[in-house]
Amino acid sequence: MLRITNSHIATKNGSFELPDIAVDRGELLVLTGPSGMGKSTFLHWVLGDTIKYVNISGDISLNDVSLKPLNIEQRRIGLLMQDVHLFPHLNVVDNICFALPNGLTGDNGKTLNKNQRRAAAMAMLDKIDLAYVAGHYSEQLSGGERSRVGLLRALANQPKALLMDEPFAALDPQTSVQVSQWAFAQLKARGVPTIMVSHDINNIPPQAQHLDLAKYYRRLT
Numbered sequence: 001m002l003r004i005t006n007s008h009i010a011t012k013n014g015s016f017e018l019p020d021i022a023v024d025r026g027e028l029l030v031l032t033g034p035s036g037m038g039k040s041t042f043l044h045w046v047l048g049d050t051i052k053y054v055n056i057s058g059d060i061s062l063n064d065v066s067l068k069p070l071n072i073e074q075r076r077i078g079l080l081m082q083d084v085h086l087f088p089h090l091n092v093v094d095n096i097c098f099a100l101p102n103g104l105t106g107d108n109g110k111t112l113n114k115n116q117r118r119a120a121a122m123a124m125l126d127k128i129d130l131a132y133v134a135g136h137y138s139e140q141l142s143g144g145e146r147s148r149v150g151l152l153r154a155l156a157n158q159p160k161a162l163l164m165d166e167p168f169a170a171l172d173p174q175t176s177v178q179v180s181q182w183a184f185a186q187l188k189a190r191g192v193p194t195i196m197v198s199h200d201i202n203n204i205p206p207q208a209q210h211l212d213l214a215k216y217y218r219r220l221t
Contacts, residue, residue: 002193007058014219025191033213039197043163048072078159082166084150086138093134096121099156164196
């Protein structure tokens, strides 16, 4: 479970104190609110980035382990943004291979070699019916394909929690609904606690938690 407590954020324009947050395995919390309020900054704080231009305080724990003393690499939290930055010089399967953890082992307990890692990436693509884009490069993918590959690459790194910042905003409305529903199903099946920033309150799944930051925001006058 991902827990965030006693959180306070102060920007140059205003501040807010959030209620305590608890996101369990496979659950989704959606944050909404006007632009410039600090939603994306909040995600980067949870991720472990150093935030210099905003004052943020609070406690973060994942599976009852405090994340405050851990750096960004140690937190095992993934981030998926609106612009899916796939490596342009690598095809899809190699992008996923790159994301697989170092020292990944097989059923026999031995570390996978290069060919075995590639086979593991192909198996991930095949499992979600994306094997047909394995040899494609980023510029050959549609927006929906790129979003799904981006999510799969994020999950390939085996994060213990995932943060998503407007991940489907660049897609047309119909594709956005289809891809987001697919993504939420993948995250639930894998048991990944997820926090997503969104501007579209109509695209929030009914089972998700919803936190409207505007209710807690106090603008400076």
